[in-house]
Amino acid sequence: MKLKLGMIGGGQGAFIGAVHRIAARIDDDYELVCGAFSSDPEKSKASGIALGLAANRVYNSYKELIEKEKLLPADERVQVISIVTPNHVHFGPTKMALENGFHVILDKPMTFSLAEAKELEKVVKTSGKLFCLTHTYTGYPMVKEAKQLVKAGKIGKVRKIYVEYPQGWLSTYLEGSDQKQAAWRTDPSRSGIAGAMGDIGTHAFNLCEYVTGLQVTQVCADINIFVDGRKLDDDGAVLMKLNNGASAVLTATQIANGEENNVKIRVYGETGGLEWEQWDANTLKVKSNVRPTEIWRTGAGYVSSFASHNTRTPGGHPEGYLEAFANLYHNFALSIKADIEGKPASPEALDYPGITDGVRGMAFIENVIASGKSEIKWTKFNV
């Protein structure tokens, strides 16, 4: 049984929409049945036709999509809606979709503001529908393995986390040229109050809390705009305290000239350490003062069910970003199918980012932007 999938946003020329569609196809859990791919009706139509959709299932707006799909017979109607618009068009369609009975997959950061996020949290709970937020990096099997190892006590009580997300692509005033990705990401009216901190800082933050199972309680942020004329932060570093007494350093930058998305996390506990980075995504380094560092690998026989469940190929055949993304879609599909069948989903299937991650991510943005402007060192992490 394939789930019927609709998409809001992601028309021709968009980047992340295509990624979502590949992710949805990889494990064959979904069938794309409808979409409102652009706020420009002609562009939406052209995009939908190119994707092979029937013309009457390509809509001019998200509202039209939700309203009309709702009227279709249950066996034709869309079941899950992917929302891949810029940040300022996250809340509206997500709320409306959930309230009208559709499950939602939403791109991060979750909303335009923390207030919207908390409102959305209520909507999710009330609606009873399932919600997935695409913090892709937690979809990597070796990131999942890291979480499981921390949980199992492999490195002891966590003391220190270093998490970083370096990019170089915004080293110049790219938004001044005709670059669609740069344009909306640096525009406060579409992106929100944060640039780098929202776009990639939230990924680093989510990775930190996901792997450790801890929560940030205080932050101290240095937030910068390096490129002349830019309106939102393109660089930042955050000192963080966590709820078990651990300490963390988070860095996210878009002006690290020459860097290309090598998101990386290192976690140190009382008896060992872990290191993972996207460049070498199928490897997890397990460290210790008293034993050789171990190179844990995707596809190996010794990894946990959480890693093997999220892997398709034997060891040595690298899986990458699209497969990590597909893991979110696949697990969300398994959870929806379980929901439909009235059965409990497996712990592995339920291990996808959701509404709580989204609320905390928006809180991260608001807290670090506020901290960046504050003269006080430590500020409480408010949600």
Next chain:
Amino acid sequence: MKLKLGMIGGGQGAFIGAVHRIAARIDDDYELVCGAFSSDPEKSKASGIALGLAANRVYNSYKELIEKEKLLPADERVQVISIVTPNHVHFGPTKMALENGFHVILDKPMTFSLAEAKELEKVVKTSGKLFCLTHTYTGYPMVKEAKQLVKAGKIGKVRKIYVEYPQGWLSTYLEGSDQKQAAWRTDPSRSGIAGAMGDIGTHAFNLCEYVTGLQVTQVCADINIFVDGRKLDDDGAVLMKLNNGASAVLTATQIANGEENNVKIRVYGETGGLEWEQWDANTLKVKSNVRPTEIWRTGAGYVSSFASHNTRTPGGHPEGYLEAFANLYHNFALSIKADIEGKPASPEALDYPGITDGVRGMAFIENVIASGKSEIKWTKFNV
């Protein structure tokens, strides 16, 4: 327009069939419409149903599939058939499919013997249908970049090639246990005259000829069986001479305990060198005596159209084995669509392994197995 895809082999429990199906889905060029997934009709049926096929399009044998599909109206009929059976069941269905007007994607090594391969070459030419052989590693963007750099003279006239394919999984008598993959690969009645040389040596050989654009002319092989009771080679090394005077060393082994498919190639010319390995598949090292080694990366702005055409994500988001495999499927689809439209396909689309690769791969197997038994050092590479 999606191409209608059928599959022969690849039923439940098989490894490579699932990989083919993912590869076919990633770029949305195909729709799976029929299959004969197993020589066991019940297993074939169950596999097809699980894949969401209509029961009347799941067949009991490849013959039935081809015969019955041929009778369907053109707009329903399968157009492309993937054949993912063990080696001894490659020739029959491929020949029949081609002769009945279907395009074919075939798993490597191409046939059971060189004689079959040469027979198949004639069938392909006569049929006028398109044929793709899944030498996956040439689907990686950075392998394609390597080929383009050699072609453009970046490293000068090629002198030396080192190509290696190390595996460890057959370090023990795995075929003695109930391991399906090990069982057929070590069985001469299903695999042919070679074990490691056929299964992975052919990949290394293909990579060597693909990247350099050269042809092997002489071989000197050391072929070994290390595991007691095994019937086919599990290890080998081949010294090779190429048609421009270059020299190569090819190694392929299944008893390198601890290794997991890190296929690697290094090519040295008069003015520079290249290095690529699957572990770090999105990187190509470009070397020189007089300049720093350069780290060329998938997704970067400076790579050729052959690399960028075969990449879906921005730099730093790793693509892997499944995307390399998808590149074969996608380029084959582009070529078929061009064929249907009566237009020429682009050079990038036409850059997929075909019948010539298959014939040379089978010649590789027969030449190196013969050389392994010979007391003469150099033997001519006969095709």
Next chain:
Amino acid sequence: MKLKLGMIGGGQGAFIGAVHRIAARIDDDYELVCGAFSSDPEKSKASGIALGLAANRVYNSYKELIEKEKLLPADERVQVISIVTPNHVHFGPTKMALENGFHVILDKPMTFSLAEAKELEKVVKTSGKLFCLTHTYTGYPMVKEAKQLVKAGKIGKVRKIYVEYPQGWLSTYLEGSDQKQAAWRTDPSRSGIAGAMGDIGTHAFNLCEYVTGLQVTQVCADINIFVDGRKLDDDGAVLMKLNNGASAVLTATQIANGEENNVKIRVYGETGGLEWEQWDANTLKVKSNVRPTEIWRTGAGYVSSFASHNTRTPGGHPEGYLEAFANLYHNFALSIKADIEGKPASPEALDYPGITDGVRGMAFIENVIASGKSEIKWTKFNV
């Protein structure tokens, strides 16, 4: 002509004394002629004899060494004194040695306090003698190359620096056992007000200012003690602002379980980036948004005179920590010999850390420890 070298501290069982002696021997610039190796006269004697010194040149205290050596004829008398005692015994012997006409090589951090450091700065200037502080990491050829590339504008105006020094060896209460290295480093009466920040944080700080040629102007520090019972910081992170508007993140920790001194620096400018780490010390990565990352290597023909001057072997034969240390000794020797001959030393020879590095290092300690206790975010870097 070999320079006559004396040593204060570094008796049997010490670690860094032996390193200094190897460093002094590698390039054959020095002859060890005397020493006061321990505050315990018997141990000092035994150490000196084991090192092949004449008994009358092994002294019971640094005072005795300086006083008695001063009385020797000029052609016998020690010329340079290495001081390798714990931090609280840096100032006294260094001041006395300089004031009595001896050149000094001193281990870092320079003194027990910033006040001492500033006092020592005056002594150095007044004495007219030469002074070298062993910030070893700036002795690596590829660190020197990094500095030269920044200076030459290779990466444009510097914007962001990440520098880190991770260790794991103090993850437990090692000072509670009989571990000499741990004991004095965690003892405020011997180490001063800082633990990790003084022992390794100063190295990271020095590396940052050395490579960029910039100066830190403000700091915001998170200073921690993770191990129960420990008296000094074993972990810290410092946000820093530099005098050209750049921003930096410095981390130094001794509780990163499994880490072993992989000091690392990344510098990003408007047009490129640089990356160096001790694990792969003979490599410097030169990055850019528009070109492949380049792997610059020790011993290559394209590196600057600052790198090649500090390298002994052809490319590919790794030089390491002891050679980096030897570079300090060698350049200091060249500078002293030039001084003796009344000639100017070469820029390459003069490129060793000195009194200014030492004063700034002590200022780093006092500023970050103060910042760690402050509720204000940014504090001015006072010297």
Next chain:
Amino acid sequence: MKLKLGMIGGGQGAFIGAVHRIAARIDDDYELVCGAFSSDPEKSKASGIALGLAANRVYNSYKELIEKEKLLPADERVQVISIVTPNHVHFGPTKMALENGFHVILDKPMTFSLAEAKELEKVVKTSGKLFCLTHTYTGYPMVKEAKQLVKAGKIGKVRKIYVEYPQGWLSTYLEGSDQKQAAWRTDPSRSGIAGAMGDIGTHAFNLCEYVTGLQVTQVCADINIFVDGRKLDDDGAVLMKLNNGASAVLTATQIANGEENNVKIRVYGETGGLEWEQWDANTLKVKSNVRPTEIWRTGAGYVSSFASHNTRTPGGHPEGYLEAFANLYHNFALSIKADIEGKPASPEALDYPGITDGVRGMAFIENVIASGKSEIKWTKFNV
């Protein structure tokens, strides 16, 4: 007590002589007391004076050195002679030195021919003096660890070895320019019958036999000259069989454009594998099909006495080529001192390459050069 060291060859402009002298100094076991540094008396004198030797201990020829030193009183006389001349001047001075009562350290390859090597073996045995051959790479602590792990059964019975030594520096006709190193290495009258095979192939061969404890019994070689006008091989690959049934592939080349001495060995046994390469010399990878690859590191607490005995610094402070070389000198010194004291040397001290390595290395050269010309595949490894 320092041993009195003399040197034959290694005058100004030579490369390896300076390396030997650094190696001899690092652990302070030797005092250079005399030398005959060049066949040109003036150059010899100038070199000796520059090294600080007394003029009367700088000789015009090795014969003069040996004859005159022999006449000196025992407490002044040289005890150990380092011979660092080109290959054709190895046998003469070594034989004469040994026969006159001096211990000898000799650069590799041992002699000009196998016949000389076997003659020298007799001389060593008759003389009763100690002999060390500088196969530097076996001096690395992690290479020693590899040998110990094989010996202890960590990877089971050895099946397959890959050993490689790639260089690029002779990619052009460098001997046509004024390049001293290239000139003698490519000159049959000074280098012998082999170029690359003698200069670096012997290192790879020695590494193979050292780490595995096995002996090569048969070879099949592909020997090439790629550069026009060159007189000796600049490239080769050798298939080898070992005395326990294992199989090996050895490659050595000087035309791998862009490569810089990254000698590497991989050994696979029935239950695991090992990998070491010079680029990352302080790491040994320990592999297994059933456990994560382990990263064993120099300076760690878990390594054997053979590794820790040959290490000077704590983990993470890299030691390199000069320290590996120093390990040969140090262990040879310990063995000589034990000999002088009439005590047995420790197993760790005795672990340096000697006459047997030298004879087998010369046999390697003669066997592979002969095999390269033979039409028979496998030829017995004759000694």
